[in-house]
Amino acid sequence: MANFAASWVKYINLFDIMNVELYVAQKVEDCIKILYGSESVPMQLQKTRKEFEGDITLVVFPLAKLSGKSPEQTGADVGEWLTANVPQVEAFNVVKGFLNIKLSKDFWREQLLQIADSASFGYLPASGKTVMVEYSSPNTNKPLHLGHIRNNLLGHSVAKILAANGHQVIKVNLVNDRGIHICKSMLAWQKFGNGETPQSSGKKGDHLVGEYYVRFDKEYKRQVSALMHTGIPEDEAKKKAPILQEAQNMLLAWEQGNDEIFDLWESMNSWVYEGFDATYKKLGVSFDKTYYESRTYLLGKELVKEGLKKGIFFKREDGSVWCDLTPDGLDQKLLLRSDGTSVYMTQDLGTARHRFSEYNFSELVYVVGNEQNYHFQVLKLILKKLGYAWSDSIYHLSYGMVELPEGKMKSREGTVVDADDLIDAMVATARETSLELGKLSDIPQEEQQRLFHIVGLGALKYFILKVDPKKTMLFDPKESIDFNGNTGPFIQYTFARICSVLRKAQEQQVEANAGAAALGEREVELVKNMADFPQVVAQAGAEYSPALIANYTFDLAKEFNQYYHDVSILKEENVAVKQQRLALLQQLGKALKTAMDLLGIELPERM
């Protein structure tokens, strides 16, 4: 970080309230220009650590070279200048090479007033940019599992964070509704299904179809091992199993528009969509537009012709088309099979171009697991070679796998955690815990159910989103349902208690008033943290990281708990102080609510 001011300068006009660090940065820059006559200022500012006196800290080491004095002396010089020339700077101290700057209480009171006045605190002004976020992107042959949950929660939250950064956001889903895997489910259903439907069996549509996919695999494995017993090598047996060949024929029939197959395909897919919709609804995620691969899978072929003409791609003797990426340190990539059909990459290339021509957005974010890092590297590179400058505005939000304590999830071994089961388990645990503690007993049943759902899902969402997306995370179904510590329910509970205090205050007929009194030390601490919020949102947007929001929110909640423990509010006798503390709580509640909303987590007013 060479130059603090430069790195944040892009946010200057984004904040509807003043950015504290930026303000100080400008003043320090003025100071250094005047004191040392230097034009470019190597400046590093950071929040002052708790154990030192002050609000903002300037790291002086880089300035020592400019001043030609010791870091301590330089820090003292700058501190004196600031105290003398900037009214908001109240005091300073220098520890080693660090200049701790203390801002006046009036300054912080002004900050609180601005926060209270702002109807959209935490949301940055419109950027004029349009961003498309693709996430979820399920296959229609099996139900959603834990990995999809991470994908959906990330996608939904990142979309919200980008919207809070002032961008116009389009959330899209690309459903992989065609291909050999769907034919497998269809075939198994035909063979073993006896006409079973979600209605007749009472099963959720996606689960039903998923069962037949598993059924296919079982039969397939049986046939392969039978063939191997007759002396056929494994590789060959895997290709020759009759049921697989049937599935391949089915795919061919589908592509040729066979009515019977097409009808079956349509009705089985519709079962799956009903099931998915139910899960999406429970998770609280949604899309502005859904693409179906059955309608887009032919899109890339034009592009391949174009690439061949330009000499970017080449054709092999067998007729297959490739792109040679070896000069870029990658491999050769297949784009058309020898039979002329397209592959995943071809479709994705076509879809990307289609989307850009359709929406002309400034950015396209793909929320896809890190096992596809290579795919996206290639995708961007090929688009670039084709001359599409917008290739640079594609961002692959790559997230790590979710692992279980027993190890990696494998659908074939039955070690997946089903999304619906998991959601139900979280809600059930929320219910048990709540009933055990005897809470909510005076609330109607219906309202209780709603709260259990909010808390159970809050726990799940927070647990997943608080982890840096790119890291592999460990999910322990038993231990993850924790309502203490750095968890969603802890923040929800904190919010409910804030609401409770505010309700009591209303009964006492005390109005909140942010400007009623001068701020005390403890209040300044809280205002300081709250004032960081827009910056956290900006950073979370720049890094596509809900984790930053989550950890910020937890700190805020924890700080409230400590504050409330130490300071009297409802029993405060000084009316002005009381009014102000209530206003502070009000804003704190607002900030928590806004922050958690960016994670897609609801905050109940009582729980």
Add this chain to the structure above:
RNA sequence: GGCCCUAUAGUUCAAGGGAUAGAACGAAAGUUUCCUAAACUUUAAAUACAGGUUCGAGUCCUGUUGGGGCUACCA
């Protein structure tokens, strides 16, 4: 083999090249004078290894080792 990601308390996670590496869970000990004890306070406990760059490295570079992923005419 090649390419990419990753390594921090017993465990799960933090740390914009900066000060004494923060939390939470678990462990040990305590706290019901404002809200709802799902809270608060205190204690013990960590940068895989070896070099390098720098005034300063958990952070950047190189190497070693461990973990994960990709390397399909699947998507």
